[in-house]
Amino acid sequence: MKAAPRAKTVTYTPAHDFIPEPGQAADIGGGMHWLRMPLPFELNHINLWLMESRSGWTIVDTGFNFQETQAHWDALFDRRFRSKAVETIFVTHFHPDHFGLAAMLSKRAGVTVQMTQAEYDIAHSLSDDAAMPKLEQQYRSYYAEAGLDDALRNEMIARRFGYRKMVPAIPDSIKPVKPGNAVRLGGGEWKIVGGYGHCPEHACLYSPERKIFISGDMVLPSISPNISLYPGSTGDPVGAYLDSLLAIEKQIPDDVIVLPSHGVPFTGLHRRLGELREHHMRRFERLHEVLSGSAGKTAFEAMQGLFAHRELKSGDVFFALGETLAHLMHEVQRGKVAKTMNGGCALYSRA
Numbered sequence: 001m002k003a004a005p006r007a008k009t010v011t012y013t014p015a016h017d018f019i020p021e022p023g024q025a026a027d028i029g030g031g032m033h034w035l036r037m038p039l040p041f042e043l044n045h046i047n048l049w050l051m052e053s054r055s056g057w058t059i060v061d062t063g064f065n066f067q068e069t070q071a072h073w074d075a076l077f078d079r080r081f082r083s084k085a086v087e088t089i090f091v092t093h094f095h096p097d098h099f100g101l102a103a104m105l106s107k108r109a110g111v112t113v114q115m116t117q118a119e120y121d122i123a124h125s126l127s128d129d130a131a132m133p134k135l136e137q138q139y140r141s142y143y144a145e146a147g148l149d150d151a152l153r154n155e156m157i158a159r160r161f162g163y164r165k166m167v168p169a170i171p172d173s174i175k176p177v178k179p180g181n182a183v184r185l186g187g188g189e190w191k192i193v194g195g196y197g198h199c200p201e202h203a204c205l206y207s208p209e210r211k212i213f214i215s216g217d218m219v220l221p222s223i224s225p226n227i228s229l230y231p232g233s234t235g236d237p238v239g240a241y242l243d244s245l246l247a248i249e250k251q252i253p254d255d256v257i258v259l260p261s262h263g264v265p266f267t268g269l270h271r272r273l274g275e276l277r278e279h280h281m282r283r284f285e286r287l288h289e290v291l292s293g294s295a296g297k298t299a300f301e302a303m304q305g306l307f308a309h310r311e312l313k314s315g316d317v318f319f320a321l322g323e324t325l326a327h328l329m330h331e332v333q334r335g336k337v338a339k340t341m342n343g344g345c346a347l348y349s350r351a
Contacts, residue, residue, distance in 0.1 A: 012221040012272055015257045015265040023072030025050050025080065028265065030210040031186055037063040037072060039097055043223075046097045047261050049214060050080075051186025056087035058186040059109075060205070060214060061261065062101040065166055069101065077108065088185055090177075091115040092216035093199040094123040096166035098261065103169035114183065116194075117176040118201035126163040127170050136161065138231035145346045146321060147298025156318055177203060190214075193251055197241025197326075198225045206252055213256040218244060219272060221263040224279050228322025229329050238280060238330040245273045280327075287327050288336070288350060296340060296347030299325050 016034075020026040022045070025033040033050035051058040057080070063069040077086075086109035091099050093115070106113045125131055136157060143153040177183055179194025179201065188207055195202035195218035205214040217225045227241045254270040266272070283306070290305030291297060297305070303317075303324040312320055328348050331337035338351045 012263075012266040013268050014221075015267055019264060022068070023075065025076070030212065031188075032210070032212065032259075034259070034265065035076075037069045038066065039064050040066055043262060045262065047259065047263075049259055051188075052084070053087075053187030055187070056085050057081060058088040058090060059086060059105065060090045060185075061092055061098040061216070062089065062105050064097045065100040065168055070104070073101065073105065081109075085109065086111060089113045090183070090185060090203075090205070091119070092204065092214070092261070093202045094119040094126075095199065095217070096163065098216070099123060099170075100167050102167075103171045106171050112173065112175045113171045114175045114177050116178065116201040116203050117174075119199060119203070120170075120174045120176070122200055123167065123170050127167065132161065135231075141344070142231040144344050145299075146325065147300040147345050148321075152317070156321075159315065159318055179203065191251075193248060195241075195244045195248070197227045197237040197239075197244060204248070206256070211253075211256050212259060213252050213269065214259045215248075215261070217261050219248065219258060219269065219276065220260045221258070221266045221272065223262065224276055226319045226323060227280075227326050228319065229325040230322060236330050236333055237326045239333070242277060242280060245277055249273050283323075283327055284331065284336075287324075287331065291337065291348060291350045294349055296342075296349045298345060298347060299328060302328060302348060 016028060018026065020034055020036045022036055022038045025035045028034050031052045033052065035048040035050055037046050037048055038044060039046055046061070046063060048063055049060040051060070089102065089106050089109065089111055091102055091113055093099070102113050139157050140153065143156055148156065177192055179192050182189050182191050188209055190205040190207050193204040193206050195204055195216070198217050202216055202218055204216055204218055227237050229237055249270055252269060256269055257265055257267060258269050259265050286306055287302065290302055299321060303321050306324050307320050328337060332339050336351055338349050340347050
């Protein structure tokens with residue numbers, strides 16, 4: 001195990017002084033085990049969680065469809081799960097690093113995946129070949145309205161339609177769970193806490209008995225989750241995310257240990273919730289600065305101003321543009337930003 005890094009800018013308090021090696025499950029008490037799996041991206045890891053009970057194991061999230069991760073799961077089934085079988089798989093949301101191996105693991109363990117219906121439905125739609133032509137047209141219109149040129153638009157569409165590679169199969173069915181209800185996992189009861197904005201209906205888990213909050217991607221210790229507006233959406237994902245943070249603060253006490261999907265387990269939940277809210281307030285302020293003194297900017301131009309502090313690689317544009325559009329939509333709905341159409345392209349200016 002490696003010592004947990006402590007950067008000067010970090011304000012959270014790590015709950016443990018180690019980080020498990022990739023594929024190794026570390027006992028963190030209360031029947032909980034921290035399993036860290038590799039990712040083939042700049043964000044190079046995801047935290048998965050194993051719960052041990054007298055009767056078996058619960059897996060929370062499955063990791064990415066990545067050869068190295070599959071090899072780690074093979075080793076876990078050969079060793080750790082040999083004497084005591086996997087009895088439940090719970091998935092927080094549909095993103096490939098969480099859901100990528102759900103079908104493979106559920107088939108191997110002979111169990112049904114538990115997740116919210118909304119998350120399963122979107123995974124199903126992104127895996128449906130018959131729906132691809134309509135979805136591609138939606139994305140072409142989405143990128144044209146955002147002001148991307150033809151070359152970048154084609155590159156973004158090619159990247160967006162890689163879900164099937166990252167999630168090669170989805171389970172034939174699931175056992176749906178609902179926020180507000182309780183579920184029994186790892187020999188104990190967990191309350192399902194809904195989260196919105198990052199995805200349709202993220203399922204966090206809270207155990208009052210263990211004083212543990214499995215936050216998934218909704219609350220991360222040192223980065224903020226991506227909050228994006230996607231084609232066909234007329235909602236307000238940033239508003240939904242901010243409302244979710246307030247709801248979490250009301251439901252979950254500050255003395256829990258937070259188990260996030262990226263970074264390290266930490267304490268100080270309420271402080272971190274406040275920091276995440278402040279992050280978005282600063283982003284709104286910066287957005288207004290970018291739009292100042294302009295007859296109108298495209299979403300792509302606004303994105304370049306909003307993320308001028310960092311170099312965006314081609315793979316980053318998908319997330320940065322979605323974030324920009326989400327913040328623009330929030331301010332349009334609040335009457336702080338005006339949106340006008342110029343042909344098939346949208347222009348944004350301060351109201």
